[in-house]
Amino acid sequence: DRIRELSGLCGGFLVTFVEREGRMQGTDLDLARAVVEAAGDARVTIAGGVTTADEIAALDAIGADAQVGMALYSGALGLGEAFAAPLVSDRPDGLWPTVVVDEHGTALGLAWSSARSLTQAIESGQGVYESRKRGLWVKGETSASTQELLRVDADCDPPPPLSSRRRPGGSSPPPAPPPCGGGARCPPRLSRRLADIVASPPEGSNTARLAADPGLLASKLSEEAAELAAASTPEEVAAEAADLVYFALTRAAAAGVGLEDVERVLDRRERRVTRRPMERKDRT
Numbered sequence: 001d002r003i004r005e006l007s008g009l010c011g012g013f014l015v016t017f018v019e020r021e022g023r024m025q026g027t028d029l030d031l032a033r034a035v036v037e038a039a040g041d042a043r044v045t046i047a048g049g050v051t052t053a054d055e056i057a058a059l060d061a062i063g064a065d066a067q068v069g070m071a072l073y074s075g076a077l078g079l080g081e082a083f084a085a086p087l088v089s090d091r092p093d094g095l096w097p098t099v100v101v102d103e104h105g106t107a108l109g110l111a112w113s114s115a116r117s118l119t120q121a122i123e124s125g126q127g128v129y130e131s132r133k134r135g136l137w138v139k140g141e142t143s144a145s146t147q148e149l150l151r152v153d154a155d156c157d158p159p160p161p162l163s164s165r166r167r168p169g170g171s172s173p174p175p176a177p178p179p180c181g182g183g184a185r186c187p188p189r190l191s192r193r194l195a196d197i198v199a200s201p202p203e204g205s206n207t208a209r210l211a212a213d214p215g216l217l218a219s220k221l222s223e224e225a226a227e228l229a230a231a232s233t234p235e236e237v238a239a240e241a242a243d244l245v246y247f248a249l250t251r252a253a254a255a256g257v258g259l260e261d262v263e264r265v266l267d268r269r270e271r272r273v274t275r276r277p278m279e280r281k282d283r284t
Helices: 002-006 029-039 053-061 079-084 115-124 187-199 206-212 214-230 234-254 259-270
Strands: 012-016 043-047 064-067 096-101 107-113 128-131 135-138 148-154 161-166
Touching: 002 012, 002 029, 012 029, 029 043, 029 053, 029 064, 053 064, 053 079, 079 115, 107 115, 115 128, 115 135, 115 148, 187 206, 187 234, 187 259, 206 214, 206 234, 214 234, 234 259
Parallel strands: 012 043, 043 064, 096 161
Antiparallel strands: 096 107, 107 128, 128 135, 148 161
């Protein structure tokens, strides 16, 4: 009853059957079904006692996700087997179409996967597929053009796996990443957001204060550039570079310059046949 009362107020429920937790004696599918019905449109995750791939598939069939603990820790259930449990196929051979992408999300091709190939891929960290003619196929086993498994995602309705692969060192370089679309991680979106702040400064905004104070912004740019130059570890370089990008884009937005304007300049420079040699400029 409480779940039914709260179903319209939250996005999902994590329900743990504590009396079954850690016992690996199975979960309560009847109670799980009742929880899903009470939750309505809210997402439900069931934990406590989930032990087998069949249980994961059964929970998926009634509309619930499964949280597996002890069965994975003890080795009674493999991670690949657990991930593959809810996947279905309408093919006679039971294979799933698998879109292989690189670390930037650029599609590299279409392959086929099965529970055993997915399990081996997860366990080995390599690209492993099912060939409709040869059976289990490890990418690069004979050509040495291997693939490193970065992650496996499931698409929906029904969910074929989506596998991310990275080319190994020495192979052809990956294509340039496509335009991104997420929050502050995406420079184009960050640039547009900063332009909006400059155009309509929100009350109490530090970005608006920076953009309105050229002296303060110049000081921060110099400070962050020096910190980036002095950074020594990859983590420090990444952090300082992120700070510098933010302040640089804020400076650009304050001058009415968007990232697309910067990109046009870079494009023009890239098309030049020759460049002047870079020389250190000593300030006096």
